[in-house]
Amino acid sequence: MRLSFLAAALIAFAPAAQADEITIFAAASLKDALDEIAVDWQKHHDDTVVISYAGSSQLAKQIQEGAPADLFISASTDWMDAVQESGDIDPATRKDLLGNTLVLVGTGKPAEAAVTELPALLGDGKLAMALVDSVPAGQYGKAALTSLGLWDKVEGQVAQADNVRAALKLVATGEAPLGIVYGSDAVAEKGVGVVAAFPADSHEDITYPGAVTKAADTPQAAAFLDSLSQEPAKSIFESQGFTVTQ
Numbered sequence: 001m002r003l004s005f006l007a008a009a010l011i012a013f014a015p016a017a018q019a020d021e022i023t024i025f026a027a028a029s030l031k032d033a034l035d036e037i038a039v040d041w042q043k044h045h046d047d048t049v050v051i052s053y054a055g056s057s058q059l060a061k062q063i064q065e066g067a068p069a070d071l072f073i074s075a076s077t078d079w080m081d082a083v084q085e086s087g088d089i090d091p092a093t094r095k096d097l098l099g100n101t102l103v104l105v106g107t108g109k110p111a112e113a114a115v116t117e118l119p120a121l122l123g124d125g126k127l128a129m130a131l132v133d134s135v136p137a138g139q140y141g142k143a144a145l146t147s148l149g150l151w152d153k154v155e156g157q158v159a160q161a162d163n164v165r166a167a168l169k170l171v172a173t174g175e176a177p178l179g180i181v182y183g184s185d186a187v188a189e190k191g192v193g194v195v196a197a198f199p200a201d202s203h204e205d206i207t208y209p210g211a212v213t214k215a216a217d218t219p220q221a222a223a224f225l226d227s228l229s230q231e232p233a234k235s236i237f238e239s240q241g242f243t244v245t246q
Helices: 002-013 029-043 056-064 077-085 115-122 136-147 151-157 165-171 184-186 220-226 235-237
Strands: 021-027 047-056 071-073 094-097 103-107 125-129 158-161 178-182 192-197 207-212
Touching: 021 029, 021 056, 021 220, 029 047, 029 165, 029 184, 029 220, 047 056, 047 125, 047 158, 056 071, 056 151, 071 077, 071 136, 077 207, 094 115, 094 178, 094 235, 103 136, 103 184, 115 151, 115 178, 115 192, 136 151, 136 165, 136 178, 151 158, 151 184, 158 165, 165 178, 165 184, 165 192, 165 207, 178 184
Parallel strands: 021 047, 021 071, 125 158, 125 178
Antiparallel strands: 071 207, 094 207, 103 178, 103 192
């Protein structure tokens, strides 16, 4: 009887199992969709999901410098390649998750036009873009403009922002009449509309790879990554303008 009471007491005062915290570094363009997915995940798991959003280049460099991320989702294969080459991700977990499109947007509900009309549409105004030499959206945008023979005509009017969502905000607030963002960004921001879509062959395929980092200290990071290719995450991504590749 005494032993039973002691066992019960030990169970009562035993520390509860601690839920894991999954820290995710993700491209800024994923914010709306990934926030919704994280909320759903937390409804069905004990884990806490913490997400840091920024340009993929900035996040990759932070991971290489030792930032405590469990999972990295990039908006380009180049920056995932960089962290793989530096030994900061587990390559066995790497997978291509999503695709996207590149669009020209304007404030409100702009009239549709051809991309080739950009210089005339822009006039003396600014063209909002993510950093063209490092952030994927800016790199894709510069490549598309170069391919179409437009970069030299508008380069001097480009207003560069730290990431694609910052570029989107410049358009939404009227600080720039036009901007180049992802199709998913145009879905997320009701204050802008699509003027034109860039031809798919004017830039490299827009691919979002994800991988568990070498510094990950929770097995739930891999489980969360796998869930991004399944329901309900798949439907959430698609409703936000992404294509799910797996």
